[in-house]
Structure formats: structure tokens, C-alpha cells
Amino acid sequence: MTKSSNRIAMATLTGLLALAPAALAQSTSGSMSKTTTKTTSTTSTSKLSASDSKFVKEAAVGGMEEVQLGQLAAQKASDPDVKNFGQKMVDDHSKANDQLKQLAAQKGVTVASTLPASKQKEVDQLSKLSGAAFDKKYVSMMVQDHKKDVAEFKKESTKAKDADVKSWASSTLPTLQDHLKMIEDISAKMHPTKSAKKGK
16 A cells, blocks of 8 residues: 555656656746847937937927928918928928937837827918918028027037937938028028127
8 A cells, every 4th residue: 555655656757757748848938038028129219319219209299290291382472482382391301310210210209190189289380371471480480490499400510429320310410401401591581680780
């Protein structure tokens, strides 16, 4: 009876020992695959520094808004210079936006596909205007936006930590500087008294 019990106990123990490596391997591979997944997802989202990532996201939103406002100007502006400038915004910013989307995808940064509520409100407000009132408001917005853009792109073209982001900011900056000069010239034509006072 004792011998028989011993045999059963030994057989059970041997069986358990045989199963142990398989169970151990399974739990190890399970945790290994979890670790691998975790590492991969972290890598894809942490390719850019916080400041570079913020710049890319904000530039994407800004570029999208420039295109939508430019489309409005090309359709609704009464001044031919403003109309032409609006079309230039659509062409130049659409091209820059496409480049930025590709760059963001490479760096694992998700950029907005629609405008945030605050920016959409600006587009909606402008769309309600027409004629000279539209031209005045649009030109004023473009002067402000491009001064801000030039400053931000200038900073990023020298201080960006990622080489590709720095390169894109540097190559886009001259276009923005051209836009600023153009819109300031249009603004000066629309407000000759203001620019005369400025000259003094």
C-alpha cells in the first residue's frame, strides 16, 4: 500500500516537473511579447522632443487654416491683390502641409485633420464678410499670422532637436517671409495714411 502510494506520488511529481518548463516558457513568452509591444509603441511616439512635436502639430493646424482662409479670399475678396494673395496661400500652404504630413507620419506624430473650434470660428466669422470689409479683416489677420509664423519658424530652424524638423522649418521659412512682405505691401496700399505716418 505504501509502495503503491509512493509510486503514484512519484508519477504525479514527474508529470508536474515535465509540465513546468512548458508553463514557464509560455509565461515568459507572454511577458516578452508584452514588453516588445510596449517598447515599439513607446519608440514610435517618442521620436520627437515635446517642443518639436508641439511645433509640428501647431504648424499643421496653422497651415490648414491658411489654406481655408486663402480659399475664402480667392472667392470673396474685392481687391485683386488680396484675391491673388489668397490663391497663393492655397498653393504654397497646401504644398507645405503635404510635406509636413509626411514628416509627421515618419516621426509618429498624429496631426489634426480638422481645425480646432477656436480656428474654425475665425474661418466662419470671415466667411460672413464680403467686399471691402472682408479684404480689411483678411489682410489684418494675415499680417498678424505671418509675423507670428515667421518668428516661430525662425526659432525652430535654429533650435529644433530633430534634424528633419529643423530642415523643414528652414526650407519653409523663406516662403513665409515672402508672404509677410507681400501682405504688408498690400496692407500699406490699403492704408496709405498709416504707412506714411510709419515712414515719418
